[in-house]
Amino acid sequence: MEAASNPFKPSAVEKRKTRVESIVKWLMFGMAILLIIPVFGILFHLFHKAAPVLSWDYIWESPTNRGKEGGIWLPLIGTFYLVLVSLVIVAPVGILAGIYINEYAPNNWFTRVINMAVTSLAGVPSIVHALFGVGAFVLTLNMGACLLSAACTIAVMTIPVIVTATREALAAVPMAFREACWNMGASKWQTIRTIVLPNSISGILTGVILEISRAAGETAPILFTGAAASVAVRMNSLGDKLMPYELDDRFMALSYHLHVVAEKIHGMPEEMKYGTAAVLIALILLINSFSITLRIFLRSRKKW
Amino acid sequence: MSVHIEFNNVTVRYGQDIALDDIDLEIKEKEVFSIVGPANSGKTTFLKCINRTIDLITGTKVDGKILVSGEDVNEMNNVYALRRRIGMVFPLPVGLPMSIYDNVAYGPRRQGISGKAELDEIVERCLKQSVLWDEVKDRLQMLGTKLSGGQQQRLTLARALSLDPEILCLDEFSIAIDPVTTMKIEEVLSGLKDEMTIILVTNLTQQARRMADHIAFFNASELVEWGETEKLFENPDKEITGRYLNGEFG
Structure with a gap:
């Protein structure tokens, strides 16, 4: 028999396996390549079109003549503070709630209600969050349309992202580590502090990164809650320039500024539109790359 | 020797499933007490009851009294004082x-x-x-x-x-280690016996025979029988105990 002469001769099934394996691999590789194209396409297009205006002056100067001239400073610093304030509000709430749900919450109806709330919140469109923000913060709490109202609205919108990321990061830490600690008389909190958090911090940070990107990019939630097409602020000193807004001031933000210059104003020079978009994208990329670097550093210290 | 740990009609449920059914036994101070039995017979649950780490698993319910040095562990307000006195070694090394x-x-x-x-x-x-x-x-x-x-x-x-610890619980400690190291640790345990009560859950019946003063045989969440090591090996009350200990069923 032929099979007896060479026992390693592949059968028809085995040949097919090899063929399918390589088709599948190349197909997936193709999809991965496909993924890169729009990213680079967008970046190239944006920065190519924006190139004529991009300069340090463009970043440092504030918009004049309804955005047709000048730079981008006021919206840029506005977005920065919007992200910062929303993060200060949402990070402690989201992370601590995530720890509670994953580490402490008993398996009962109340926990299920919390989980359902988080999931539902994640599915709410951002324009609905905007209306909620107007109703809750601007009107009911009488905060008015301002930086704090907008940041609160963004915080409510992004809380599921942080809670979910925290829960998943914590759940990835093996149960055996916790049991080993409990058996040595460590309390739950001691265990969380010494073992669980140090080994899940990179995952939690992923949630924070996503929060930052969304807070910087979203237009709808800040539309009625505090963003302005132009603001009158004093610009006398460096201090004014770095902190132009109080918490109860209306503010300019890149995403909203882009919406205004791109659609609302006639005769807007093309490069001013692209300039705004390019700065927004660059800001998000900058924040992300900083966070990713931090995450890589933290992950390299992870110990199992 | 005085009684160190006492189980009085202890029943443990995980939701609807019974993990331990009406367990009654005594472990004396500074003895080696061995627990043997097939998989899923409640051995690990037994250990978790003693240091109350069972509380940390959601959906469990413990009935009956577990006394350590005469005190009911389920009445203790501060479990950390209890756990500190009980060393635990679980089967998968962590x-x-x-x-x-x-x-x-x-x-x-x-x-x-x-x-x-x-x-x-x-x-x-x-x-x-x-x-x-x-x-x-x-x-x-x-x-x-x-x-x-x-x-x-x-x-x-x-x-x-x-x-x-005053009590050392080992749950199949030799599952992941070689025979030479196992023998070394057995020697260590023999030395520690003067200082602490040792509870040894093991799948190796011969290990139980070498080490233990008393043996309890668990099967399907029930305590089939417990008593002096040699008696259980040589003259058990229940036939199934003898068959398990001598490797004829498992």
Whole structure:
């Protein structure tokens, strides 16, 4: 028999396996390549079109003549503070709630209600969050349309992202580590502090990164809650320039500024539109790359 | 010898499932008490009841009385005082993701011990007791998770000893280690017997025979029989006990 002469001769099934394996691999590789194209396409297009205006002056100067001239400073610093304030509000709430749900919450109806709330919140469109923000913060709490109202609205919108990321990061830490600690008389909190958090911090940070990107990019939630097409602020000193807004001031933000210059104003020079978009994208990329670097550093210290 | 641990009609449920059914037994002070039985017979649950880590699993319910030194563990307000006195070694070795030194110092530190000299002394004593010292003494800062399975098991033992427990529970400690190390640890345990009560859950009936003063045989969540080691091997009351211990069923 032929099979007896060479026992390693592949059968028809085995040949097919090899063929399918390589088709599948190349197909997936193709999809991965496909993924890169729009990213680079967008970046190239944006920065190519924006190139004529991009300069340090463009970043440092504030918009004049309804955005047709000048730079981008006021919206840029506005977005920065919007992200910062929303993060200060949402990070402690989201992370601590995530720890509670994953580490402490008993398996009962109340926990299920919390989980359902988080999931539902994640599915709410951002324009609905905007209306909620107007109703809750601007009107009911009488905060008015301002930086704090907008940041609160963004915080409510992004809380599921942080809670979910925290829960998943914590759940990835093996149960055996916790049991080993409990058996040595460590309390739950001691265990969380010494073992669980140090080994899940990179995952939690992923949630924070996503929060930052969304807070910087979203237009709808800040539309009625505090963003302005132009603001009158004093610009006398460096201090004014770095902190132009109080918490109860209306503010300019890149995403909203882009919406205004791109659609609302006639005769807007093309490069001013692209300039705004390019700065927004660059800001998000900058924040992300900083966070990713931090995450890589933290992950390299992870110990199992 | 006085009674150290007492189970009075203890029943444990995980939701609807019964994990331990009406258990009644006594463990004396400073003896080696062995628990044998097939998989899923409730041996690990038994250990978790003693230090009340069973509370940390959601959906469990413990009925009956478990007395340690005459005190009902389920009446204790502060479980940490209980757990500190009970060392636990579980079957799968768990090196915590920190250095070997920190692994052993973890428990003492959580009890508020922070002096370097004192911790050094504890770490060295425990690693020597668990027959790991000679292999790791020059690399105490290495990650505990980088040790081999057998070494991690001895590290787990060292951790369990780090709080000077009165009761040491071992759950199939030899499952991941070689026979030579197993024999070494058995020798260590024989030495520790003068200082603490040892509860040894094991799948190796011969290990139970070598080590234990008393044996309890669990099967399908029930305590089939318990008594002096030789009696159970040679003249058990129930036929099934003899068959299991002599390797004819399992």
